[in-house]
Amino acid sequence: HIRLMMKQTGCRLQLRGMGTGAGNAMADQEQLHVVIKTGVDSALVPIEKIEMVRQMLDEIVRHGRPLEMEGPPLVDKKVPPAEASKNAADAADGAVGNDQ
Numbered sequence: 001h002i003r004l005m006m007k008q009t010g011c012r013l014q015l016r017g018m019g020t021g022a023g024n025a026m027a028d029q030e031q032l033h034v035v036i037k038t039g040v041d042s043a044l045v046p047i048e049k050i051e052m053v054r055q056m057l058d059e060i061v062r063h064g065r066p067l068e069m070e071g072p073p074l075v076d077k078k079v080p081p082a083e084a085s086k087n088a089a090d091a092a093d094g095a096v097g098n099d100q
Contacts (some may be wrong), residue, residue, distance in 0.1 A: 004069055009036075019032055034057065
């Protein structure tokens with residue numbers, strides 16, 4: 001799903017925190033989050049791109065994959081929209097970065 005999001009947004013994305021297999025104690029104590037970095041053609045990450053990532057993360061939480069991705073029929077996991085959006089927003093808020 002990360003590759004699809006990178007392709008669609010033109011940004012570099014990195015998963016960090018618990019469950020990523022980073023292998024260091026500090027990373028294992030952080031919540032799982034996505035770091036958004038600029039692509040090769042941009043100096044800053046536009047808000048629209050951050051919103052695209054948030055929407056796709058929300059779709060992954062709700063349906064198991066982004067809606068644009070082909071696969072078996074989608075399953076609605078009955079996650080309350082407010083909770084799914086809050087989780088995706090919390091992950092993106094703490095991880096937005098424009099470092100290179």
